[in-house]
Amino acid sequence: MPVPLPHDDAGVAMIDGGPVSSVGESPVATDGGGDAGQGRPLAHEGHRWPYWPAAGVAVLGLVITGVLVVLAASTYSTNENRLLNLRVRDAGALISEILPTVQTPLASAAALADATGGDVQKFRTFATPYAGVGRQFGSVTLWRLGASGAQLLATVGSSPVLAASPARANSFFEHAAGSAKLSVIGLLQGPHPRLGYAFTSPGLTGRYVAYAESALPANRRSSLQSSSSFSDLNYALYLGRTQNGSQLLVTDLKKLPVTGRHAATTIPFGDSAFTFVVTARNPLEGTFSQRLPWLIGVIGVLLSLGAAVLTGRLLDRRNQAERLAASLELIANENRRLYAQQRTIAQTLQHALLPEELPKVQGVETSARYEAGVEGVEVGGDWYDLIGLEGRRLLLVVGDVSGRGLRAAATMAQLRFAIHAYAAQDDPPAVILSKLSRLVNVTTSGQIATILCTLVDVERRRVTVTSAGHLPPLLLSDGSGTYLHSEVGVPIGVRSGVRYTSTAVDAPPAATLLAFTDGLVERRGETIDTGLERLERAALGQDGDLDELLDNLVSDLRRGGGDDDTAIAGLRWLN
Amino acid sequence: MTFEVSEETDRTLTVTVAGELDITNVETLADAVAPALDRNPQRVVVDVHELRFADSSAIALWVQWASAVPEIELRDVSPLLRRVVESMGLAETLNVTP
Numbered sequence: 001m002p003v004p005l006p007h008d009d010a011g012v013a014m015i016d017g018g019p020v021s022s023v024g025e026s027p028v029a030t031d032g033g034g035d036a037g038q039g040r041p042l043a044h045e046g047h048r049w050p051y052w053p054a055a056g057v058a059v060l061g062l063v064i065t066g067v068l069v070v071l072a073a074s075t076y077s078t079n080e081n082r083l084l085n086l087r088v089r090d091a092g093a094l095i096s097e098i099l100p101t102v103q104t105p106l107a108s109a110a111a112l113a114d115a116t117g118g119d120v121q122k123f124r125t126f127a128t129p130y131a132g133v134g135r136q137f138g139s140v141t142l143w144r145l146g147a148s149g150a151q152l153l154a155t156v157g158s159s160p161v162l163a164a165s166p167a168r169a170n171s172f173f174e175h176a177a178g179s180a181k182l183s184v185i186g187l188l189q190g191p192h193p194r195l196g197y198a199f200t201s202p203g204l205t206g207r208y209v210a211y212a213e214s215a216l217p218a219n220r221r222s223s224l225q226s227s228s229s230f231s232d233l234n235y236a237l238y239l240g241r242t243q244n245g246s247q248l249l250v251t252d253l254k255k256l257p258v259t260g261r262h263a264a265t266t267i268p269f270g271d272s273a274f275t276f277v278v279t280a281r282n283p284l285e286g287t288f289s290q291r292l293p294w295l296i297g298v299i300g301v302l303l304s305l306g307a308a309v310l311t312g313r314l315l316d317r318r319n320q321a322e323r324l325a326a327s328l329e330l331i332a333n334e335n336r337r338l339y340a341q342q343r344t345i346a347q348t349l350q351h352a353l354l355p356e357e358l359p360k361v362q363g364v365e366t367s368a369r370y371e372a373g374v375e376g377v378e379v380g381g382d383w384y385d386l387i388g389l390e391g392r393r394l395l396l397v398v399g400d401v402s403g404r405g406l407r408a409a410a411t412m413a414q415l416r417f418a419i420h421a422y423a424a425q426d427d428p429p430a431v432i433l434s435k436l437s438r439l440v441n442v443t444t445s446g447q448i449a450t451i452l453c454t455l456v457d458v459e460r461r462r463v464t465v466t467s468a469g470h471l472p473p474l475l476l477s478d479g480s481g482t483y484l485h486s487e488v489g490v491p492i493g494v495r496s497g498v499r500y501t502s503t504a505v506d507a508p509p510a511a512t513l514l515a516f517t518d519g520l521v522e523r524r525g526e527t528i529d530t531g532l533e534r535l536e537r538a539a540l541g542q543d544g545d546l547d548e549l550l551d552n553l554v555s556d557l558r559r560g561g562g563d564d565d566t567a568i569a570g571l572r573w574l575n
Numbered sequence: 576m577t578f579e580v581s582e583e584t585d586r587t588l589t590v591t592v593a594g595e596l597d598i599t600n601v602e603t604l605a606d607a608v609a610p611a612l613d614r615n616p617q618r619v620v621v622d623v624h625e626l627r628f629a630d631s632s633a634i635a636l637w638v639q640w641a642s643a644v645p646e647i648e649l650r651d652v653s654p655l656l657r658r659v660v661e662s663m664g665l666a667e668t669l670n671v672t673p
Contacts, residue, residue, distance in 0.1 A: 402635035469663035488664035
């Protein structure tokens with residue numbers, strides 16, 4: 001029985017191990033400690049942090065994410081700047097169109113004054129549509145420049161702020177007189193800040209200046225109409241070429257100067273210029289483009305972490321698999337060891353159940369062999385026996401108990417010793433077998449046994465063959481072989497108290513008698529007769545002594561590996 | 576080795592065995608047939624026409640069945656198997672039929 005043996009063995013090992021605490025250790029673990037080749041590399045790996053590859057994956061993922069975020073952000077930024085520049089240029093073009101609407105009325109008014117010699121009435125008639133509440137200018141005035149300074153001739157609309165500071169008016173008009181363009185005075189501070197423009201006629205009758213003021217929105221704040229095509233922008237408009245806070249004309253921004261992403265353009269306006277600064281209320285490329293870098297960042301980080309976790313799990317699995325493989329290898333080694341041990345036990349037991357020594361009878365040599373099957377972990381049921389009897393007689397027995405294992409071995413031992421007992425009381429072979437048939441019962445044990453009982457009278461060369469379901473013995477003599485067929489009775493175990501019949505044959509001088517079990521001749525897919533012929537041929541081809549013959553027969557006929565065990569016993573007359 | 580066990584109303588137990596029956600699998604067949612044998616059939620028919628090989632433990636099992644029932648028949652026996660059964664003196668016990 002193969003199963004209890006490992007447990008028995010483990011039990012013995014534990015007791016030998018000494019301390020009771022070691023009993024808790026499994027035999028595998030104990031062996032693992034002793035197995036330097038396989039236990040230690042694993043232990044080393046255990047000390048190293050096992051998740052470096054996972055960390056590597058995370059770092060790589062984060063680096064790639066970072067690069068993608070930077071690329072997306074810089075692309076977004078570049079496009080946003082480009083779009084903002086385009087927008088500010090468009091807006092600048094629109095603003096530059098204001099110039100004619102300011103310059104043309106003033107230039108015309110100055111020319112009219114020049115042509116009419118400063119006719120106030122005509123000036124008023126001309127200027128009235130341009131000045132007043134809800135019109136283009138808050139006021140339009142006509143001035144004459146003389147040696148004593150600028151003199152206000154006429155006012156249309158509200159009173160100009162500039163009139164309150166003649167010194168500034170003089171210097172501004174002096175400056176304007178030297179310019180052929182529209183001149184823009186700086187901001188005129190006051191409760192309602194204003195912006196003033198002047199145009200001087202290059203006239204002959206004197207120098208006339210048409211001067212207009214327009215009010216800036218309260219707090220200089222004005223929102224663009226939502227219907228405007230620039231409603232997606234915030235802006236700030238400065239007078240001059242810089243973003244000087246004191247020169248701010250109008251804006252819809254709460255905080256100045258403009259920080260962050262912005263674009264600026266300078267628009268020439270008369271002898272001055274406007275600086276127009278815009279920022280985008282919302283990303284010009286759309287919110288998605290703006291959020292794309294963030295989106296890439298978040299997704300990239302999540303993917304990196306996910307990949308790292310996954311890698312970690314795979315590493316765990318691999319480590320588990322490696323540990324499992326190592327344990328399995330240890331178990332396999334243990335099994336191999338147990339198998340070898342069990343096979344040794346089986347063979348030891350088998351040989352213990354076979355005769356230690358063959359009886360010596362004058363005039364004959366005897367020999368016998370037992371060969372375990374290739375997969376001989378279990379004890380086989382084959383045996384041989386040679387029993388010396390009184391008067392130079394021998395009982396040559398071979399038998400085969402069906403099945404394997406300890407039960408087969410026990411039955412075999414029982415039969416073998418019973419034969420010894422019956423032979424000792426000088427029962428003839430047929431009686432011996434008949435008595436044996438009472439010892440084994442297939443109904444209760446599931447076993448049958450075939451036995452060949454051959455009584456050899458050495459002196460009279462008489463061979464008496466009795467078979468309980470067994471193959472006949474082979475008689476070799478003078479280069480020919482004969483199977484000694486007798487009436488074959490049923491095997492032992494089939495029925496109780498069977499009567500067996502013996503057949504007697506006389507052996508020629510120097511004859512050889514071989515009795516064997518079916519392992520020597522039986523092969524799958526061929527009849528027994530083929531095997532018997534093969535044995536006969538092999539035996540006739542030999543001319544050595546009996547030991548040699550048996551050795552050669554066993555090795556030749558079982559070449560290729562019989563899975564059944566084999567017993568063979570032989571006897572040879574020396575003359 | 577494959578097998579089929581069928582019980583008929585006339586208390587005949589038919590066991591059809593195919594393949595190779597030997598010590599490695601004979602227990603399987605024995606366990607499978609045991610319950611049907613416990614119901615005391617009158618007759619066991621072992622149909623071996625597809626059986627390629629039987630070793631002595633297989634034959635021991637059939638002999639065991641033969642001892643447990645009034646009648647047994649080893650049916651469709653190949654020449655090879657018939658020779659084995661005859662060499663063991665069991666042709667009559669197992670009631671070998673061609």
